[in-house]
Amino acid sequence: MVRMTMLVPKIDVELCVGCGACEDVCPDVFELQDDGLSHVIDATACSECECQEAADSCPTEAITFAEE
Numbered sequence: 001m002v003r004m005t006m007l008v009p010k011i012d013v014e015l016c017v018g019c020g021a022c023e024d025v026c027p028d029v030f031e032l033q034d035d036g037l038s039h040v041i042d043a044t045a046c047s048e049c050e051c052q053e054a055a056d057s058c059p060t061e062a063i064t065f066a067e068e
């Protein structure tokens with residue numbers, strides 16, 4: 001059986017400054033939480049840009065992609 005892999009967004013918490021830009025672009029995927037940092041709440045929820053726009057909007061390049 002061939003298994004499809006997909007790239008899912010990850011956040012480097014050491015780099016995230018909690019600006020909220022990723023949540024603005026992909027609110028189904030990213031959420032600012034009580035710790036002041038953004039978290040991935042549903043990595044596969046972006047149907048628009050696969051979160052590339054969110055990654056591009058991040059000022060600290062905290063968003064990377066990894067195979068699920």
Ligand code: SF4
Nearest residue numbers: 016017019020022058
């Ligand atoms: S855009 Fe980057 S720095 Fe801003 S909240 Fe999202 S992950 Fe954190």
